[in-house]
Amino acid sequence: MAEDNLSDEDKALFRNAMQSVTPLRQSNKIAEHPAKPLPYVSKRAASAQPPRPTIFLSDSYRDELQSDSVLSWSAHPIPSKRMRELKTGLIHIQARLDLHGKSPDSAREALIHFISEETLAGHRCVLIIHGKGGLRGEKPILKNLVNYWLPQLSQVLAFHSALARDGGNGAVYVLLKKIKTEL
Numbered sequence: 001m002a003e004d005n006l007s008d009e010d011k012a013l014f015r016n017a018m019q020s021v022t023p024l025r026q027s028n029k030i031a032e033h034p035a036k037p038l039p040y041v042s043k044r045a046a047s048a049q050p051p052r053p054t055i056f057l058s059d060s061y062r063d064e065l066q067s068d069s070v071l072s073w074s075a076h077p078i079p080s081k082r083m084r085e086l087k088t089g090l091i092h093i094q095a096r097l098d099l100h101g102k103s104p105d106s107a108r109e110a111l112i113h114f115i116s117e118e119t120l121a122g123h124r125c126v127l128i129i130h131g132k133g134g135l136r137g138e139k140p141i142l143k144n145l146v147n148y149w150l151p152q153l154s155q156v157l158a159f160h161s162a163l164a165r166d167g168g169n170g171a172v173y174v175l176l177k178k179i180k181t182e183l
Contacts, residue, residue: 067132074158089163094123119155132170
C-alpha cells in the first residue's frame with residue numbers, strides 16, 4: 001500500500017507501533033550455495049488433488065436470531081425461480097449435515113469440511129440441520145453461527161430455512177456453486 005493512501009492517523013499509529021522495533025542487522029555475506037532448484041512435479045501429480053485453502057470463519061455475529069426466525073440469504077441476484085425452488089424445497093437434497101449437540105468449534109470444522117466436500121462432489125443443494133436451540137430460554141447459538149458462517153463461504157450461493165418436513169426453522173437448504181471442470 002502506498003504511503004500516500006494512508007491517513008495521518010494511520011501513519012501515527014504505525015509509527016507508534018514500530019517505536020520499540022529494532023531493525024535486523026544487514027549481513028554483507030553472500031550465500032555460498034545457490035538455492036536448490038524446485039523438484040519436478042509431473043502434470044498428473046499436480047492435477048491429482050489441488051491443495052485446499054485454509055478457511056477461517058468468524059464467530060462473532062451482530063444480530064441475534066430467535067428460535068423461530070426464518071433464515072434467508074443469497075450472494076448474488078440468483079433467478080427468482082431458483083430461489084423459490086430453494087425456499088419451497090423443490091431442489092433435490094443431495095447431502096445432509098446434522099450439527100445438533102456440537103460445540104461451536106466442532107460445528108465450524110464440520111461445516112467447512114462438509115461444504116468443501118459436497119462442492120467438490122458436484123452437489124448443488126444440501127441440508128444443514130443446526131437445531132432451533134433456545135432451550136430454557138437460551139439463544140440458538142448454532143443457528144446464529146450458521147447464519148453468519150454460510151455467507152462467509154465462497155461456495156455458498158444462497159440458503160433458506162427448510163420446510164417442516166426437513167427440519168423447519170431448525171435447518172437450512174443451502175445452494176452451492178457449480179464447480180467448473182476443465183476438459
